[in-house]
Amino acid sequence: MSVPYLQMENISKSFPGVQALKDVTFDASEGEILALIGANGAGKSTLMNVLGGNITPDSGRIIINGQEVQITSPLDANEFGIAFVHQEMAMLPTMSIADTMFISNYPTKNGLIDYDLVTKKCTEVLKRLGCNYDPKTIVRNIGPGSQQLVEIGRALLSDPMIVIFDEPTSSLSASEKAHLFKVIRSLKEEGKVIIFISHMLDEIFDLCDRVMVLRNGENVGGGKIKELTYLYIVRLMIGRKEIDHYYDKQLHKGGEPILKVENITRRGIIEDISFTLKQGEVVGLWGQLGSGRTEVARAIVGLDNIDNGTIYVRKNGNFEKIKPLEAKKHMGMITENRREEGLLLPASVKHNMSLANLKNLLKPYTPVINQKLERKETKKYIDRLEIVVSSLDQKVETLSGGNQQKVIIGRWLQRNPNIFIMDEPTRGLDVGAKADIRNIIAELAEEGAAILFISSEIEELMSASDRYLVMKRGRIAAKMDPNATKEDLMAAAAGAQEESFA
Amino acid sequence: MKSKRNQRSNFNFRDFIFTYGFVIVLVFVVVFFAITANNFFTFTAANTVLHAAAPLFIISAGLAFVIMTANIDISVGSIAFLSSAIGALMISRLNIPVPIAALCILIAGSLMGAINGFIVVKLKVNPMIATLGTLLAFRGIGLQLTNSMVVGIPRNIQHFGNAKLGPVYLDVVISLIVLVIMLIIHTRTKFGRQVMAIGNDKSTAEKLGVKVNRVSFIAFVVSGFMAGLGSIIMTLQIGGVAPTSGTGYEFSAIAILVIGGVSLFGGEGTIIPGIILGGITLAVIETGLNYIGASVYVYPFVRGGIIFISMFADALKAQVKPRVKLIDDDQSQLEVCQEKN
Numbered sequence: 130m131s132v133p134y135l136q137m138e139n140i141s142k143s144f145p146g147v148q149a150l151k152d153v154t155f156d157a158s159e160g161e162i163l164a165l166i167g168a169n170g171a172g173k174s175t176l177m178n179v180l181g182g183n184i185t186p187d188s189g190r191i192i193i194n195g196q197e198v199q200i201t202s203p204l205d206a207n208e209f210g211i212a213f214v215h216q217e218m219a220m221l222p223t224m225s226i227a228d229t230m231f232i233s234n235y236p237t238k239n240g241l242i243d244y245d246l247v248t249k250k251c252t253e254v255l256k257r258l259g260c261n262y263d264p265k266t267i268v269r270n271i272g273p274g275s276q277q278l279v280e281i282g283r284a285l286l287s288d289p290m291i292v293i294f295d296e297p298t299s300s301l302s303a304s305e306k307a308h309l310f311k312v313i314r315s316l317k318e319e320g321k322v323i324i325f326i327s328h329m330l331d332e333i334f335d336l337c338d339r340v341m342v343l344r345n346g347e348n349v350g351g352g353k354i355k356e357l358t359y360l361y362i363v364r365l366m367i368g369r370k371e372i373d374h375y376y377d378k379q380l381h382k383g384g385e386p387i388l389k390v391e392n393i394t395r396r397g398i399i400e401d402i403s404f405t406l407k408q409g410e411v412v413g414l415w416g417q418l419g420s421g422r423t424e425v426a427r428a429i430v431g432l433d434n435i436d437n438g439t440i441y442v443r444k445n446g447n448f449e450k451i452k453p454l455e456a457k458k459h460m461g462m463i464t465e466n467r468r469e470e471g472l473l474l475p476a477s478v479k480h481n482m483s484l485a486n487l488k489n490l491l492k493p494y495t496p497v498i499n500q501k502l503e504r505k506e507t508k509k510y511i512d513r514l515e516i517v518v519s520s521l522d523q524k525v526e527t528l529s530g531g532n533q534q535k536v537i538i539g540r541w542l543q544r545n546p547n548i549f550i551m552d553e554p555t556r557g558l559d560v561g562a563k564a565d566i567r568n569i570i571a572e573l574a575e576e577g578a579a580i581l582f583i584s585s586e587i588e589e590l591m592s593a594s595d596r597y598l599v600m601k602r603g604r605i606a607a608k609m610d611p612n613a614t615k616e617d618l619m620a621a622a623a624g625a626q627e628e629s630f631a
Numbered sequence: 632m633k634s635k636r637n638q639r640s641n642f643n644f645r646d647f648i649f650t651y652g653f654v655i656v657l658v659f660v661v662v663f664f665a666i667t668a669n670n671f672f673t674f675t676a677a678n679t680v681l682h683a684a685a686p687l688f689i690i691s692a693g694l695a696f697v698i699m700t701a702n703i704d705i706s707v708g709s710i711a712f713l714s715s716a717i718g719a720l721m722i723s724r725l726n727i728p729v730p731i732a733a734l735c736i737l738i739a740g741s742l743m744g745a746i747n748g749f750i751v752v753k754l755k756v757n758p759m760i761a762t763l764g765t766l767l768a769f770r771g772i773g774l775q776l777t778n779s780m781v782v783g784i785p786r787n788i789q790h791f792g793n794a795k796l797g798p799v800y801l802d803v804v805i806s807l808i809v810l811v812i813m814l815i816i817h818t819r820t821k822f823g824r825q826v827m828a829i830g831n832d833k834s835t836a837e838k839l840g841v842k843v844n845r846v847s848f849i850a851f852v853v854s855g856f857m858a859g860l861g862s863i864i865m866t867l868q869i870g871g872v873a874p875t876s877g878t879g880y881e882f883s884a885i886a887i888l889v890i891g892g893v894s895l896f897g898g899e900g901t902i903i904p905g906i907i908l909g910g911i912t913l914a915v916i917e918t919g920l921n922y923i924g925a926s927v928y929v930y931p932f933v934r935g936g937i938i939f940i941s942m943f944a945d946a947l948k949a950q951v952k953p954r955v956k957l958i959d960d961d962q963s964q965l966e967v968c969q970e971k972n
Binding site for chain 2: 219223234244
């Protein structure tokens, strides 16, 4: 135990134009969970890719179990007992769990796959993860939490000593996460070296023993997690001063109700959803992944058909019933996956931002877009949201996640709706960008918009919301006022009693 | 409780309907013809249906691998024609022994498959367009070689085409054996499984260490080889090669596969029972039309309709699938796990 199992010394790597890693030195021991944390672009992935053999460093030494090693390919890494659980799960939906785990390294007998051995190994590994799925189960039929376990199972097949988890929780619900943590802890007890990469501080405090913070490719500090505070780590991560109100909140007083949703039902998905949104308030919609939060947002905006229920929007002082397809006229929607559903990645910032508002940008009586007006409008919102772009014609795919998200917000602002539905607007953003988005939400509310805010991070949800709706299995399980505590929300979403979904 | 759950997740009624919806159609079709056509339900009729479908079974089994990688090969009919033409010419003009000619047919088919694979995988041409090109080119070469004439093979080997093994046609038995071999390749070899992985998602497969280009290329070669094998039976059945041999096979084969639950979007489907069910459905419909004395002009119309409907069903399936989502599925699974710990 005296010498750490894994040591990386003075690792440097530069890519054209960027120094991705500067003299990073760290170590990790057996039976220890080391958190690796840092904003997007801080070099976490680069560092782990060096360890995983995907990137060869410019300089530095890697010492495993007292011996200096050269890792030049993922195969080498595998040989030295390093396994990587990637953030993006590599699943084969139409195939079995066993196939998904073994696809490129089936054991064979007489030229045929030895399925007896595959099944045996697969069952073993699943059991180790505390799961008793039949290896023949088709991956499509299991939830994201279980898929994550399959992903981990694949990494464990080679019986590694060092396991790297790259943001494994980003698509998991609270209970799935709890299970994953249990698995990681049991790996720790087996004496593995575990490196856990995450954005989420509460996870790190919950799970890890030690933390190392990277900023701009440098190891800027860390230490035993018990001796550190949230604020200290956040400071290390973003190195800015203006973060003292990171977890502060200012309550907005709700004004007149402007959106009323009654008994929305989509059979088998969401049931009997009713609530109102008032002017100038942020309502947090909390629930575990799969509880139907995203589906509620989609149903309200008319992206999915509903079987039952009505939506009312206040127009000129009166509530008016609207058809699902008209909803988009009144509301701005930010979907949870901006790259797939929110943006035209290869198109310019300008085109992305004016997309929802083209009708108002036409030259009078023609179908021709007034380019000057388009530029002017776009510029206005770029300034207002402080989007960092080189020009209006920069391609959206080259922007950072935070700026991409702002482009989407800017698109809806052009239309000037007074209702916003935001589904995980901060997903995958770094701490700074998250704070920006939260500030924008607060500003919108102050200007009188009503906002339905969905987030998987409970701290963030609580820091932004004025009141809460808690969902459980497709229903609203509770409505809570601003005094609700984290425990209240968690309890309501987890739900003590078993309820079948009729 | 555990085993009950597993059963539930292994058998999904909705998946079943989507995969074998056409079996239900088959039942209706058989009932319809049984009522409208006399003597439809005889052994002889069934034997004839399978006899006629034998080459298509084999061609479909090869094409399946290409389609399961989410590519397509519409040149299989022309591959069958050209390899058949080569074989028939070798036997009738050059007096080359039949086994060697048969071998040459298989090699020719594989080569043509390799050309398709090269164009699609290496040159990165859209597979539909690439194989549409080779469809025309291979047929053109074949017509040139045969001068657009019928080339017959000697009588003494013709009878193999209609030989019987006991009560059933020999080629039906052969095609079933071939299907079983392909089933084993599909489900029990690395190649077969990796074909499915590519069909699920190319980049995921790549990430998991599957050599996507190589496997996709081999799938085309397999398709060509099987088109060659099918063409041997086709040649024996008709006693030679005609300028129209193999015409429309590509669409019949695609129809058989799609009816049998092989998705054109890749990654889904089975060799057995998929191809057998699909093949029988298509054959029954066409034979049935014959029995009730439908006009010849109805055939292409019906076949086109079937292809359209099966592809529409496939597209529908692809749209609906992602929404098949069990909210509490993993939740309770995890609870089971947690109780255990």
